[in-house]
Amino acid sequence: MAAEVLAGAGVAVVVFERMPSPGRKLLRAGRGGLNLTHSEPLTDLLDRYGPARDRLAPAIEAFDPTALRAWCAGLGLDTMVGSSGRVFPIGLRAAPLLRAWLRRLEALGVELRPGHRWEGWTSQGALLVTDPAGTTSAVEADAVVLALGGASWSRLGSDGAWVEPIAAAGIAVAPLRPANCGFVVPWSATFRDRFAGVPLKDVVLSHAGTSARGDAVVTAEGLEGGAVYAMSRPLREALEAGRPATLQIDLRPDQTIAELAARLSRRRPKDSRATALRRGAHLHPVDIGLLREVTGNRLPEDPQDVARLIKAIGVTPTATQPLDRAISTAGGIALDEVDDAFMLRRRPGTFVAGEMLDWEAPTGGYLLQATISSAVAAANGALSWIKGTGAGG
Numbered sequence: 001m002a003a004e005v006l007a008g009a010g011v012a013v014v015v016f017e018r019m020p021s022p023g024r025k026l027l028r029a030g031r032g033g034l035n036l037t038h039s040e041p042l043t044d045l046l047d048r049y050g051p052a053r054d055r056l057a058p059a060i061e062a063f064d065p066t067a068l069r070a071w072c073a074g075l076g077l078d079t080m081v082g083s084s085g086r087v088f089p090i091g092l093r094a095a096p097l098l099r100a101w102l103r104r105l106e107a108l109g110v111e112l113r114p115g116h117r118w119e120g121w122t123s124q125g126a127l128l129v130t131d132p133a134g135t136t137s138a139v140e141a142d143a144v145v146l147a148l149g150g151a152s153w154s155r156l157g158s159d160g161a162w163v164e165p166i167a168a169a170g171i172a173v174a175p176l177r178p179a180n181c182g183f184v185v186p187w188s189a190t191f192r193d194r195f196a197g198v199p200l201k202d203v204v205l206s207h208a209g210t211s212a213r214g215d216a217v218v219t220a221e222g223l224e225g226g227a228v229y230a231m232s233r234p235l236r237e238a239l240e241a242g243r244p245a246t247l248q249i250d251l252r253p254d255q256t257i258a259e260l261a262a263r264l265s266r267r268r269p270k271d272s273r274a275t276a277l278r279r280g281a282h283l284h285p286v287d288i289g290l291l292r293e294v295t296g297n298r299l300p301e302d303p304q305d306v307a308r309l310i311k312a313i314g315v316t317p318t319a320t321q322p323l324d325r326a327i328s329t330a331g332g333i334a335l336d337e338v339d340d341a342f343m344l345r346r347r348p349g350t351f352v353a354g355e356m357l358d359w360e361a362p363t364g365g366y367l368l369q370a371t372i373s374s375a376v377a378a379a380n381g382a383l384s385w386i387k388g389t390g391a392g393g
């Protein structure tokens with residue numbers, strides 16, 4: 001996006017991409033339909049960025065969800081709003097978007113150099129770039145936009161190796177940590193073997209005053225899925241602070257304890273425990289398995305106690321899943337290190353965009369929105385820088 005803005009303004013642009021082809025993470029995001037942004041009111045959307053809200057707000061206001069959708073339509077892909085307010089390209093695929101985008105960049109004269117890795121700076125401040133043959137050369141540029149991503153799904157390209165040269169330049173980097181990630185829960189072998197891969201459907205997860213509704217998937221290692229990702233920030237912060245990261249799971253969010261208890265007390269004498277739970281509370285085998293798991297297979301007898309448990313099963317993750325498996329990355333270049341145009345204060349003329357910066361947001365289109373908006377802002381900053389220094393491009 002930064003290349004598009006700069007080339008559109010007549011600047012000669014070269015993109016160095018370490019992978020053999022660009023946009024691999026974007027293509028992967030397309031498997032989930034490519035949730036580009038969210039349709040909620042802008043102030044609600046901005047709130048999703050937590051402590052980074054105020055720093056990201058000007059960029060997102062300048063290139064907001066409406067502008068993002070118009071840009072997408074300009075590439076020939078109209079967008080639609082899904083039932084949850086999330087915005088997707090019609091067709092729910094990233095490949096046509098990426099193809100059209102690369103065609104546009106080519107038409108604008110952007111030179112793409114795949115297989116080229118940025119390694120840092122020479123002592124004179126030129127870029128160190130290693131080509132596919134392994135030769136490292138110094139590259140001069142009037143302005144640079146770094147958009148090297150976070151450190152999740154490294155096989156798609158963003159491996160976080162940039163932290164080393166950036167930190168060596170004295171630029172503060174908050175440790176890269178998993179965001180929108182799964183968690184490790186030490187399940188018993190019985191529960192794990194029987195239920196790994198099975199979703200807990202439409203549950204409410206809560207921790208320390210925050211809650212999220214959706215699906216959570218039991219995995220061999222623990223829990224993942226949309227509702228878990230939504231809780232990942234408070235859970236990760238609890239683990240980081242050494243506090244118990246206990247997650248309360250409400251298996252029946254639309255029923256009260258009293259309603260559930262009343263239904264459960266109508267158990268027919270010949271019904272087994274599992275049948276009574278299935279009939280009385282519409283629980284699935286995985287739900288019943290979880291109740292047994294957390295009680296050491298000693299389910300309470302009193303319907304009121306069972307109902308209470310169904311509404312608040314306590315599960316305590318012991319760790320986040322590894323960063324490489326997370327949807328996105330928390331941490332990155334400290335926002336104090338960049339000015340309002342995302343220019344590195346310690347490297348004038350070098351701008352930063354996307355997940356490299358220290359912000360995080362839930363899933364819902366907020367990641368691509370902030371990435372793309374920050375790239376537009378960084379490119380506009382680079383443009384002013386080039387004009388201000390009288391450089392040619």
Ligand SMILES: Cc1cc2nc3c(=O)[nH]c(=O)nc-3n(C[C@H](O)[C@H](O)[C@H](O)COP(=O)(O)OP(=O)(O)OC[C@H]3O[C@@H](n4cnc5c(N)ncnc54)[C@H](O)[C@@H]3O)c2cc1C
Nearest residue numbers: 017018025029035117118148149157158354355365367368
């Ligand atoms: C499975 C999955 C699904 C997702 N789905 C969504 C979604 O639906 N909606 C949403 O908003 N977000 C989604 N995301 C997150 C979103 O894809 C990222 O937030 C976004 O791609 C970040 O953009 P970026 O440009 O900062 O980094 P990236 O997209 O990671 O791009 C960084 C690029 O820099 C290259 N690079 C890295 N280091 C170097 C180097 N040293 N030299 C040269 N090149 C280098 C990489 O190869 C890569 O191409 C998803 C992520 C994953 C993993």
